[in-house]
Amino acid sequence: MTTTEQKILEAARQVFLKKGMDGARMQEIANEAGINKALLHYYYRSKDKLFEAVFNEIFTQFITKISLVLLSDAPVKEKMSLFVDSFIDKIAANPFVPQFIIGEINRDPAIIKKMMQKSGFNPDMFVSLFGTQFKNLHFDVRHFIVSLLGLCIFPFAARPLIENVYFNNNSEAYDVFLFERKEYIKSMMLKFMEEE
Amino acid sequence: MTTTEQKILEAARQVFLKKGMDGARMQEIANEAGINKALLHYYYRSKDKLFEAVFNEIFTQFITKISLVLLSDAPVKEKMSLFVDSFIDKIAANPFVPQFIIGEINRDPAIIKKMMQKSGFNPDMFVSLFGTQFKNLHFDVRHFIVSLLGLCIFPFAARPLIENVYFNNNSEAYDVFLFERKEYIKSMMLKFMEEE
DNA sequence: AAATGGTTTAACTAAACGGTTAATTTTAAT
DNA sequence: ATTAAAATTAACCGTTTAGTTAAACCATTT
Structure with missing residues (x-):
């Protein structure tokens, strides 16, 4: 009920x-x-209060998903693979979420602070924990994470455009593309992470 | 005047x-x-007509910028480097453009068709021309371009969030990050494109 | 200087909006 | 069965919004 x-x-x-x-x-x-x-x-x-409730729910869910895998203590390459798979699956199940969050934080950047403290997430936490996990690599942690997020999120956020340009508005074909994407991103990042 | x-x-x-x-x-x-x-x-x-005029201007400018470098006949690696540099510079000069376009094509996907024909761009053109340029590589052209765009655009579109989480809302520090980003993306893509 | 026609404005309109009020129905406790 | 509280609704209110109108402005032409 x-x-x-x-x-x-x-x-x-x-x-x-x-x-x-x-x-x-x-x-x-x-x-x-x-x-x-x-x-x-x-x-x-009010509309504002209702929106805040909705945004908080969506945002907390989103950032929790991101942190869960990344904060685990798996080896970095494995962790990266896990992240890509679970993150893209998650977005595929909620395709409007990325564009929604991106749009609203640009409309009202102040909302981030509010949500961060409300959802109990501490920005420092991300920096330090990601940092210690990755510090043995010569990669910049922040660039690495931003790259990963961009590679995963962009095809969903820009879907209407890409679907038009590259897939002639064939929605099913684009779903296939999104599915392939997991492997593409993983192979790309793995090659990037290789020490030679 | x-x-x-x-x-x-x-x-x-x-x-x-x-x-x-x-x-x-x-x-x-x-x-x-x-x-x-x-x-x-x-x-x-009307507001719609005015918006359409604005969107058309911004969209045409944006897609022209993307295509100009990519349609040149430079070698692919060089072309990729040129693209990243010029594209990021362009976005840095117009930081609201990516989020604006992403937001509006999601609000009204039908606008893409209208703009495509108005600006004289033909979707097939992208597929075929990019295709012939890249076909000697084993890379999937579409995934490659989408990756490139995501890596460049995402740090601008999600700026308020990343700036908060990773840079404690220090705007100048984030500008440095965006500047570094060019080299990071290029090195990443070059490594990915290496034949071993 | 009168007339013309493109440009600009103040004032207005109708509809849509977020939000309120007061009354009614439903639920639960005594 | 009575009562109080919670849940729900219809009607309404003040404001904001995109869009209209009719008159004023102003440079050129006649």
Whole structure:
């Protein structure tokens, strides 16, 4: 059984994910949840508050996914492979998430601080933990992680464009491309990480 | 001397770039241009038309930049280096462009077709021309280009987040990071392209 | 100097928006 | 069964929004 509050959050999640804060309408969220608009304000006082709840949920989930694998103590190459596989699977299951997060942190950069402390993540944690794991390599940890994220996220965020240019808007063909992508990224990074 | 029409387009460009279609307000564009709001409708009938003009300008400029280097007949490794350097410089001079394009093509994927034909670019052109240039390598052209774009664009699109997590919101430090990025991407791709 | 026609403005309109209110229904405790 | 609290709704409110209108401006032409 799902409570009304959950139904609202789920509906808000769907609408906000697709349309973003600026494009979303309270009425549409209410319709999606199958309730009256006033009920949104009953449970979440304002559009801002409702959005914050949705963003927090999505952001926390996202950053948790990123950190879980990376904070494990597997060997770096193996860790990288694990990350690519699980991360791309995760995005494939929630394809709107990357573009949503990217859009909203650019709309309101201040939201990051708020979410970081709310979700209990400490920026230092990332730097130090990733750092100690990777320090034996001559790679720059930050560039390495940013590269990994960019390689995984970009094909989802820019999907409509790439799908048009390279796949003639064939959606199934693009799904195949996204599936192949895991192996491509892994082989690319492994070669880069080779010591010769 | 700049005409009112140009002033409007320039103002609209600034506002749309920062806030996107949904977040932009005609009044703000009018203020930015130092004119009356009705004048916007005099030159560009509607918000949609004005946005289309702005998007077309930005998109055409963007895709032209991408294609110019890639369509040259330089050797692939050299071409890749040229591309990374010039592309990152271009984005650094227009940091809002990537996020803007990504956001808007997701909001309205249909806009891509419209822009493609308006700007005279033919999708086939990319596939075939890139293809013939790269076909001697065992690399998948599409994955290769998507990787290159992701590596270059992502640090700009996700700047607020990365700047917070890795640079404690030190903007100058992040500019250095972006500058370093050119060399990092090039060395990464060169190693990947090596035949052993 | 009167008329013309493109340009610009202030004032206005209608619709959409986020949010409120007051009343009604449902739920749960006594 | 009665009552209080929680949940839900319809109607409404004030504001904001894109877009319109009619008149004023201003340089050229007649």
